[in-house]
Amino acid sequence: NAGVMQNPRHLVRRRGQEARLRCSPMKGHSHVYWYRQLPEEGLKFMVYLQKENIIDESGMPKERFSAEFPKEGPSILRIQQVVRGDSAAYFCASSPSLDSTPDFGPGTRLTVL
């Protein structure tokens, strides 16, 4: 059983471009979480989704950031008009239920030039 998959692993964007980060949860997992990690910081919660629903987006910046988890396909974290402060590692985690410990993916490292 493959673990949580994230791609790309590394993404470089220029200021003003869009970044799309993909997360394929583990088989059988319908709960997806996105976290952001700044250098030498702990992970900060961004958003929690179930299939086709955003359950909790209290950690998402109000502008430029959006997330989805469609019925088919991976979860997508989208950052529009990226700025240098968006440079970070973005981790996705998935679990089969709300009371199960989530498994983390390897992360996508976004660099904004």
Add this chain to the structure above:
Amino acid sequence: GESVGLHLPTLSVQEGDNSIINCAYSNSASDYFIWYKQESGKGPQFIIDIRSNMDKRQGQRVTVLLNKTVKHLSLQIAATQPGDSAVYFCAETRNSGYSTLTFGKGTMLLVSP
């Protein structure tokens, strides 16, 4: 000890020593705690967890201690090995809700052979 600026607290030990990593958590309402290990370039990996109705839990080579009075958590690693070198994070949550998982800043463990 406490970090200064942006540098992670670092614990350096010799192979075979016992390691103790400490964490002060912030929310007295938190009732579930997890220790994660993060190796360079990888996502966080679950190590051990503990609920607030316990003060100690043991795993293989690891022990977590919880002191709710002073809101303190510690991770003890017995017979530390070079493969244990990583950044260790504590995380807390209320009602076992993973959308409210709050991570600490992390401690880097360096194990010398």
